[in-house]
Amino acid sequence: MYILGISALYHDSAAALIKDGEIIAAAQEERFTRAKHDKSIPRNAIHYCMDFAHIEAENIDAVVYYDDPILTLDRFLANLAVIGDNQKDLLELSYDSMFQDKLWIAKKLEQAIGGLGKARKLFITKHHMAHAASAFYPSPYESAMIITVDGVGEWNTTTIGVGKENEITILKKIDYPHSIGLLYSAFTYFCGFRVNYGDYKLMGLAPYGEPVYYDVIKNKLIDVKEDGSFRLNLDYFDFQNGRSMTNKKFEMLFGGSRREPEQKITKREMDLAASVQKVVEEVIVKLARTAKALSGGVENLVLAGGVALNCVANGVLNREKIFKNIWVQPAAGDAGGALGAALLFYYSKCKNRRVAEKETQKGSYLGPAYTEEEILHYLEANGIPFDKYEYGEEFYDTIADLIAQQKIIGLFEGRMEFGPRALGNRSIIADPRSEIMQSRLNLSIKYRESFRPFAPAVLEEKCSEYFDLDMESPYMLFCGFVREKADIDFDLTKYLNHKNDLTEIIKRKRSAFPAITHVDYSARIQTVTRESNPVFYDIIKQFEKKTGCGMLINTSFNVRGEPIVCTPKDAYYCFMNTEIDVLVLNNFILYKEKQPKAYKRRDVYELD
Amino acid sequence: MSWTNLEAEKIVKYLKEAHVHDSFPAIEKECTSYFDTYDMERDSLIEEFGFMNIPELQELLKRKCVVNSSVVDTACAIAAFKNKSEIQEEEKTAEEGYVLPTFIYNF
Numbered sequence: 001m002y003i004l005g006i007s008a009l010y011h012d013s014a015a016a017l018i019k020d021g022e023i024i025a026a027a028q029e030e031r032f033t034r035a036k037h038d039k040s041i042p043r044n045a046i047h048y049c050m051d052f053a054h055i056e057a058e059n060i061d062a063v064v065y066y067d068d069p070i071l072t073l074d075r076f077l078a079n080l081a082v083i084g085d086n087q088k089d090l091l092e093l094s095y096d097s098m099f100q101d102k103l104w105i106a107k108k109l110e111q112a113i114g115g116l117g118k119a120r121k122l123f124i125t126k127h128h129m130a131h132a133a134s135a136f137y138p139s140p141y142e143s144a145m146i147i148t149v150d151g152v153g154e155w156n157t158t159t160i161g162v163g164k165e166n167e168i169t170i171l172k173k174i175d176y177p178h179s180i181g182l183l184y185s186a187f188t189y190f191c192g193f194r195v196n197y198g199d200y201k202l203m204g205l206a207p208y209g210e211p212v213y214y215d216v217i218k219n220k221l222i223d224v225k226e227d228g229s230f231r232l233n234l235d236y237f238d239f240q241n242g243r244s245m246t247n248k249k250f251e252m253l254f255g256g257s258r259r260e261p262e263q264k265i266t267k268r269e270m271d272l273a274a275s276v277q278k279v280v281e282e283v284i285v286k287l288a289r290t291a292k293a294l295s296g297g298v299e300n301l302v303l304a305g306g307v308a309l310n311c312v313a314n315g316v317l318n319r320e321k322i323f324k325n326i327w328v329q330p331a332a333g334d335a336g337g338a339l340g341a342a343l344l345f346y347y348s349k350c351k352n353r354r355v356a357e358k359e360t361q362k363g364s365y366l367g368p369a370y371t372e373e374e375i376l377h378y379l380e381a382n383g384i385p386f387d388k389y390e391y392g393e394e395f396y397d398t399i400a401d402l403i404a405q406q407k408i409i410g411l412f413e414g415r416m417e418f419g420p421r422a423l424g425n426r427s428i429i430a431d432p433r434s435e436i437m438q439s440r441l442n443l444s445i446k447y448r449e450s451f452r453p454f455a456p457a458v459l460e461e462k463c464s465e466y467f468d469l470d471m472e473s474p475y476m477l478f479c480g481f482v483r484e485k486a487d488i489d490f491d492l493t494k495y496l497n498h499k500n501d502l503t504e505i506i507k508r509k510r511s512a513f514p515a516i517t518h519v520d521y522s523a524r525i526q527t528v529t530r531e532s533n534p535v536f537y538d539i540i541k542q543f544e545k546k547t548g549c550g551m552l553i554n555t556s557f558n559v560r561g562e563p564i565v566c567t568p569k570d571a572y573y574c575f576m577n578t579e580i581d582v583l584v585l586n587n588f589i590l591y592k593e594k595q596p597k598a599y600k601r602r603d604v605y606e607l608d
Numbered sequence: 609m610s611w612t613n614l615e616a617e618k619i620v621k622y623l624k625e626a627h628v629h630d631s632f633p634a635i636e637k638e639c640t641s642y643f644d645t646y647d648m649e650r651d652s653l654i655e656e657f658g659f660m661n662i663p664e665l666q667e668l669l670k671r672k673c674v675v676n677s678s679v680v681d682t683a684c685a686i687a688a689f690k691n692k693s694e695i696q697e698e699e700k701t702a703e704e705g706y707v708l709p710t711f712i713y714n715f
Contacts (some may be wrong), residue, residue, distance in 0.1 A: 099687045174642060229641045
């Protein structure tokens, strides 16, 4: 039984295919179209899934879309009825999206797929049910409490539910316009980052600041009850009008107009980031306590929705020990809705039996892979020099040697990751011990703001040696703290007050692994096992043998504004247009100095 | 036929006449929880989704929506069928099987 799940028309369009309950393929459309967060109908992702399974439209038992367009229109109309003087502008602005796209999703998908499968009908789930399903069904738990938190889906912004065997029941909800996701987006916007693109930058900025605006936010912008439920004070926001996220009143509250994109980041933005992060963490923890109170003794918690990508909040949740176990869907945003929709249909609609297993998500390596023959053909057809290896000790040793020599490696292996994080198959890897690697990677490879440190990919068995994280974190969704701090006398607050310069701060050595250690000594950790990714594991293992260091920097294989690379060609162009020293394409190693200059080409990506 | 200011004004006008909402729920310091109950009977359903004509879309809107006004529903259904030359046949079917309210002709 093949079920195709689709998310589209909001952001991060994606397709996911399951066969008899097994997740066999999933990918985001942006990887194929090269347009970040692409929201169009995911034609390429759909056809990738179908080609992977060698099926045609008539072989699909059901096509399931992750959102109810009628309820979304209902929320849009209700919002329109409430707002004052901007109704007509908002209606005109949204006409195509509301009336010409979303309502016609069945026809659009029928055209893209070549039919709506055996049922000849499109099935729809509710947005937060799809998120809940994406969190619960691939989790390793027979039963779990479920929390979903995002900007908005149809009417809902937050839900608490419970999953047991093949059934999901949502118990509580909070509706638009009261939304933690929108609150966070408002601060993302106000601090000069793009909404839906820059939320993780705000999270990365937070450790530089102090939560001095926490009380202001709690007193003026949001009322949070003890059970984690909340309401926003809409007097300070403008998202209802579709013009911007915040209004003049919000500006007055925080000392003036928003930071314009690309302007210098000041202490105000750092403090705002720290403050809203603290509020989000408080809400998430309180929601988890309520979920626990409703659980009847269930020890497992699963999360999805865009806010579940906040790995700092997830780390806090883990340290609170409200639940014994936590699992977060790696494609927690809308892309994962495609997967949730398909799984919900299979288990809830079709009443199929579910057996909880550890590797249902398959490490999230669910995207396209390229064979040795395909890569060889690409290299030879384009006259690209390479060294070919067999997978084995010599291959891993060569890569580990290069990293130890402070080379930066583009690593392209096996199936592409599903979700926003690169987990070793479309990654840039480097030595975390280097004091200059954070600046070098940020400025000459990623072309991005220099304040953000990189994530460590650590051998799972070594994780507790380096970090205080006491759990698996295969999807880089939990933050922990570096155990061994550098012996330096460094007061961040005093430094910021006097210098207000992030680039100076990041040059200060904070631990034995400066490139992955944030100013508060936190790190966004990926634990790696041989079972989940043997090639990546063996590269790190070999590096450990050489250097004693059982971790590497792991950052996504792209430049700022570009989606993560998908094909060998994407990888080669990224390699040639950045200061990546070495490209590993499966078992082929390419050295920059041997490459023809003719392949240099600058793709221009809009800054995110 | 393109979307015009006049048509946008019509939907706004009908929404106002329908008295759908005056405001969203606001902060209430005295209450202890803002949670609502999720209606599993209604909100968890996996449904077939599609409509062939304006009346079918109106029926969907009527059945599901908080904004429940036949005038608004019809206005929205008409808006949805604008610029859809590829479904003219279905529109024709709609017109055959359904007497459109008079205001639609001013739309």
